[in-house]
Amino acid sequence: MKDTEETRESGKKQGETSEERTIPLPQVSFATFVMSLNTSALVYLGEIPDVDGGESQCDLQLARHTIDTIAMLKEKTEGNLSEDEQAILDNVLFDLRMRFVKKSS
Numbered sequence: 128m129k130d131t132e133e134t135r136e137s138g139k140k141q142g143e144t145s146e147e148r149t150i151p152l153p154q155v156s157f158a159t160f161v162m163s164l165n166t167s168a169l170v171y172l173g174e175i176p177d178v179d180g181g182e183s184q185c186d187l188q189l190a191r192h193t194i195d196t197i198a199m200l201k202e203k204t205e206g207n208l209s210e211d212e213q214a215i216l217d218n219v220l221f222d223l224r225m226r227f228v229k230k231s232s
Contacts, residue, residue: 157204157212161197165219168193172226187231194223 153159169175171193173185201216208216 157208158215161200161212161215161219164193164197164200165223168197168223169226172223172230174226185230187227190223190227190230194220194227197223 168190170177171186171190173183176183197220201220
């Protein structure tokens with residue numbers, strides 16, 4: 128498909144430059160996926176402010192669901208991860224569980 132001015136402009140919001148809408152993303156890997164889930168859980172635990180609202184809000188149900196998702200990944204990937212990947216998964220899961228317990232009590 129030919130890259131024309133029209134096709135480049137169609138994906139932009141009015142007044143937005145290509146530099147403003149380009150966000151550098153990390154390489155996709157198991158570690159970045161786990162860290163993404165970790166960040167989501169921390170937002171749900173109220174540890175990190177929501178990007179949209181800017182305020183911290185605690186939603187223990189969503190936090191628990193995200194922690195359970197990470198635990199499921201640990202179970203399903205057992206024996207298939209590198210030592211570093213396993214360590215990241217174990218550390219994230221331990222940390223989130225401790226934070227969840229602290230927030231729930």
